[in-house]
Amino acid sequence: MAKKEKPKAADNAPRATERQKKHAESIYRKLRRRYPDAHCALTHENPFQLLASTILSAQCTDVRVNMVTPNLFKHFPDARSMAGASLSELQRLIRSTGFFRNKSKSLKESSRAIVQEHGGRVPDTMAALTRLPGVARKTANVILGNAFGKNEGVVVDTHIARLSNRMGLSRQKDPKKIERDMMARFRPASWTLLAHLLIFHGRQVCQARKPRCEDCVVADLCPKVGVK
Numbered sequence: 001m002a003k004k005e006k007p008k009a010a011d012n013a014p015r016a017t018e019r020q021k022k023h024a025e026s027i028y029r030k031l032r033r034r035y036p037d038a039h040c041a042l043t044h045e046n047p048f049q050l051l052a053s054t055i056l057s058a059q060c061t062d063v064r065v066n067m068v069t070p071n072l073f074k075h076f077p078d079a080r081s082m083a084g085a086s087l088s089e090l091q092r093l094i095r096s097t098g099f100f101r102n103k104s105k106s107l108k109e110s111s112r113a114i115v116q117e118h119g120g121r122v123p124d125t126m127a128a129l130t131r132l133p134g135v136a137r138k139t140a141n142v143i144l145g146n147a148f149g150k151n152e153g154v155v156v157d158t159h160i161a162r163l164s165n166r167m168g169l170s171r172q173k174d175p176k177k178i179e180r181d182m183m184a185r186f187r188p189a190s191w192t193l194l195a196h197l198l199i200f201h202g203r204q205v206c207q208a209r210k211p212r213c214e215d216c217v218v219a220d221l222c223p224k225v226g227v228k
Contacts, residue, residue: 028190
């Protein structure tokens, strides 16, 4: 049996000092104790449902997506059925998530690619996922980490981008550069859960307009960059 390779940071990821790694690990440990039930907020039963839900989540709340997907999956439960759906029907079912025309096109075209190129099964590699229409690295990270248990990178959404800057984990603004900084500072095995922890914390405490620093479990570790 071939030896399973351990996940590792990308070759082009910046290096982090031992001090930066210890700082990051301390933040991770405290957040993990604070949010022991942190998990993917998108309700799904399989990789295809997670893929579709993640596409719908762009510029939309997870709560709204979870309200829409039960009916969507009732009509189109897998890639084969969604590939054969009409765009007008998909648009009708997902309209409330916003940008429904582009999203319906991505759902249909990615489903078609999954059927034609992967036998109807969602692929489990970064290269294959990012070749699917409507699937960029952020979406691929969500699928790989939560559907397949593969830590290939760190999801960077608006919460994670904000917190990474405030906590002194990255000075970058571009999501790809933020991800590289996070990958350098945190252990690969923690990447998927890290995203959930930061999202939970960003929603509940470290909010955009008025962060509740007095209730923050990592206040003693946070330089509060940009926080008045």
